[in-house]
Amino acid sequence: MNALSRIREFHPEITTWRHDIHAHPETGFAEVRTADLVARQLASFGIEVHRGIGRTGVVGVLRNGPHADAPGRRIGLRADMDALPILEANTFAHRSQHEGRMHACGHDGHTAMLLGAAKYLAQTRGFDGTVNFIFQPAEEGLGGALAMLEDGLFERFACDAIFGMHNRPRLPLGKFAVRSGPMMAGGAFFDIDITGLGCHGARPETGIDPVMVAVQIASALQTIVSRNVRPVDTAVLSITQIHAGDAYNVIPQTARLSGTARAFSTPVMELVGSNMQRIAAGVAQAMGAQASVDFRVNFAPVINDPEQAEFAASVCNELVGSDNVVRDPSLIMASEDFSFMLEKVPGCYLNIGNGDGEGACEVHNPAYDFNDAALPLGSAFFARAVERKLAA
Ligand code: NI
8 A cells, every 4th residue: 555545544534633733823932732742752753752842842763674763764753833813713623722812824734744754654654864853942933943943953853865845825735845955935024224313393403313214214114126136036125114203293213113024035135235334324324313233034945956847847757646746836925934944954944735625825925724635645754855855
C-alpha cells in the first residue's frame, strides 16, 4: 500500500486533531495547549519530544536505520502552530471557543498534516536517517522562527534539507504549487521621526514645521522604488501612517511617518533602507529639521533552493501527477518567517491547494477554514519527501 493510501486510513484522526486545534486557537508564543497536544501525540507515536524550543515550540526527533546521524541524512519538516487575533464568523461545530482568536491562516491544518506524517513515518519507518519535526510558534509577525533559531534549533537538531508548506485558497484541491528561487517577499517596517520647532500656527516664521518636512520626505521616498531599485527588480514602499499635531493653531514640534517595505532579495531590501536613511536625513536637513529612521526587517524573503525545489516538485508529481503541480507560480507579496530557516538550511516552501469551492475564502478572513480534504495529501508530501530523500 502506498503512503497516501495508508495515510488516508487515518484521515479521520488527522481531522480530529485539526478540529481540536481549530476550536482552541492560541496566538503567537501562547500556544501552550497546542504544544501540549502536539507533544502528547508525538510521544504516543514513539517519537522523542523536545519542548520549549523558541518558547512554545516543539521538536520531535525520529531516528531510523544504520545511518541515522550521518550528514546528508537529516531532514527537517516544519509546521506553524499559531492563530490570529480575529473574531471567527463561522458557526460550524469546530469553530473557535476562544473569543477573539481564530485559526484564520490554516496553521491548524499545517500542524495536523505534520502530525499525520509523523504518525505514518513512526509506524512504517521506511527510511534511513533522522527526521526533525519542527512545530514552530508565532509565525504571524512575532518572530517564532527566529526564536527557535536563537534557541539553537539547527545546532541541536541538525538538518541538511528543510521543507514547509502553506495552504493556498483558490488553488484547487489536489494541486500543489512549487517555485524555485524567490517565492515570497521579505518585509520591513519603518518609523521616521521628524523633529522641527513647534510654534503658533499663525506665526510659522518663528518655528520649523515638521508637517511640511514629513510630506516632503514622504514624496521623496517614492523615488526609491522608481529611481534607485533596478526596473527588473521588485520592491514596494508604502507609507501607511502620518502622525503630527493636536490643535488647529499649533505647528507641532514633531511628526512621524511609518510604513512597510517589501522586496524579494536582501540586497534590494538593504538598498531601500539605506536610501530611506539618506533621503529622510537630507530632506530634513535641507528644511532645517532633523529626521531619524528606524528601519526593521521583520521577514527575510522566502528563497527556495533550486535543487530542493526540484525535489519537492518531483514528490508532488508522484502524488498528484505533473498536471496538478503548478511550476513557477507568480511571486507572493506576503511574507513568511520560514525564510529565516531557509537562510540557514537549503530547502523549499510550497503551497497546497485549499480549494476553489469550500476553501476559496482567503486567509486572514473571519470566514476562513482549512480544507480537511487536503490533510492526507499534505501529510503524504512530508512522508514521501522523507522516504525518498532518506531512502534506505
Ligand atoms: Ni499563514
